[in-house]
Amino acid sequence: RLALSAERLTVHGQPGQRDAIALTAVPGADPGRSSLVPIRPVWPGFAANTIFYTFLALVVVLAGRASRRAHRIRKGRCPECAYSLNALPAAGQSIRCPECGTPAGWAKRR
DSSP states (O other), X not given: OOOEEOEEEEETTEEXXXXXXXXOSSTTSOGGGOEEEEXXXXXXXXXXXXXXXXXXXXXXXXXXXXXXXXHHHHTTBOTTTXXXXXXXXXXXXXXXXXXXXXXXXXXXXX
């Protein structure tokens, strides 16, 4: 979706822009040949893009956290602080991580 827009204008024979930032490849080059970076939002597209990319970033962050947590549990470590739980008593007891206090009944025992 279109999220930002800009206009290229010609005023009295001089090129210009409206709601944009002009980028020129070479300082002092012809302003009519510059690229425009739009800064005027097109609200429906801007809102849709914001929601989509926020959701995408959230999925990436949560997937990373879940992967790290699963890896720590497989290795017999606390999923919160990665403290080794291999020397703790049997899993049948109600135990907590001695480092951070997280319940550790889920930990893999070797």
